[in-house]
Amino acid sequence: MAKHRVYLIPGFFGFTHMGEKPAERIVYFGHVRDVLLEGFQKRGHTAEVESVTGHPTASLEVRARLILRTLEESASGDDAAIHLIGHSTGGVDARGLVSAWLPRQAPHLLERVRSVVSVATPHHGAPMASFFQQDRRGEMLLRLLWLFTVFSLRRGPRPMMFLAFRLFYALSETGHQLGFQATLLDQVTRLMAHLTPTEQATLEEFLDQVGKDQSIIGDLTPEKMVGFNQGNPDRPGVRYGSVITGAPPPSFLGMLRAITGKQDPGMGDLVSFRMLDPQPEVIYGAYSFLYKKSAPDSRELRTPDPSPTHDRLLRDIFGEEYRHRSDGVVPTRTQLWGELITAAVADHLDVLGHFDEPPEHVGWLKSGSHFRAPQFQGLWDRVIDFMVDGSQVRA
Template identity: 90%
Template structure:
């Protein structure tokens, strides 16, 4: 008897690894739940099917802000449990810090603790990953407002993605950021955070408990911040060389630098605002201004021109590809991670996008809602094209290795 079509198709297991502050989902109601990799998982499953392959695509979660070592141990535990019952090819896709997790797993933790899985690993895809360091980590390490700001940034992201833009929330975020400078001195940190949680989120008791537990984890262990400094990444790269037989590739992101024109575009919602737009009622809405202000602040702190950030020169072909997309990519950032620190292995694709656009969290309601008004104009066609290239990369790598 001939095998069925399903039996003849390749089988893949794709593990999606979130970055700093990463989570699998938040919210009880399916219609309101936000999922870190939700849009990515859908497009990958559909893409494998169109290519005639069966696949399981599984988002992973560990500790949101623990060290790279702690995160890797937690992630490996989940991989071992789900991959034990088949011999499918394994692909690791890491966003932001998750890309470092993926590399560490393949180079160190899988060979050391689960060597039986190593031969099944086909590819490592890193997306907007700070392979050579994130200068922003220095701000969080050295500024006494760091812990409060980290919590508020995560809270801000979750509420924005879940509920959509709400002007009062953004005003409150700006207010609480200003207050955070004195929060530690006055002992208001927990009280402010609780008030933001209850006042703005309107969460159910279960959701509230989940959020508070998550934020408690962030408060207790922020070791990953130290791991992301440029000097620590030098050690990480030396201790985690690429594994032979595994295909490594990277997705590179960069967003437009903040500017007056960018702010006007964010406020008016138009690419080429005119005088009529500037005197319209839109200018009275504080939401776009605050969102763009948050983006501008993060972009500056991301330090694309930081002297402490030392990156290797790309190949001539990669340099040309990056210049074709970003022009002067060495001074670009996606609002969180400098563009020039993201290249590792093959260059799968480079896109004008901010740090969360590539996850499907961009402004294209109702299916897609983003919180960074970066002016990238990243939308569904770019999103589909990006992940189509990642799919081709994973499938080609599987076919090349026996």
């Protein structure tokens, strides 16, 4: 049986897990790890799947060093094929590791790298990075973005999750007038219900790291990514593939779909109990804000034209206007690198299994993507095929 080592590299704000209680633990790649292990086994292969611990907002260089350390500690004892899967910024991390760091620091490991898979990765830059660079407000928004991501994915108390969303939304609109301070975020952290001291300390540590080092923001601007791409060419013998995501653009109909969970909501849904609940509307408002700031039409974002085959596949999935799409964080047109493994109507964290299908799956934002378990399984089956047997691109 062929043996594989798969390393899952988290993206911006990435973490391996958060929380001690099994029923409430957030595992960034938890659902992905399960489906990968099962998929390799079904194909007659053995695999070790490991999530890489990294710094949430440190520079690409710092993040690459952390990944390299993980590989050296875990992969040096055998000759298994190595595959790197990076979500969001993790895809950029993986490319930099294979192009620059492994040739210099661990050529014996480079020889074993078979594939680099990027998932919802800003290969040509993320315009949102330029927004977060603007002023002190950007740091506070980043910390709140982290908070409501944690609250959304955690099976915890909705009031505290809602508070995090409201703070983010208010600060994004009028924060410079309201005079929010970083200490307010610390107060929110301390107020979190049902957190053990260890859980609270872990979360506060991440928030502190975000506050002290946000180098990754500058590294991800479209201008900086031009230089990164020029200085980090693909390595011969390594197969590069990408999974591309795009969520529905914000709209009134989209809000109804996201809140009701119905693809074709009717007038009766306007007066439903769920519509009278303000929480989903605020959460959808946060999604709309992020989608706008992802700036899929930004002039600073310069992306090469896809091949005719890739262009046709993307049009089949997203429609004629796919170049104007975003997954709520990363523009769709900046995500293509190497082969197109598959594409999905999904928001930025849907593809990790963080979508609305309780009790197993808990969503991040109400984007109205309607991404569910069958799409999740099909997407990762195609990734496994890409790693294992080099199957052709399928839409």
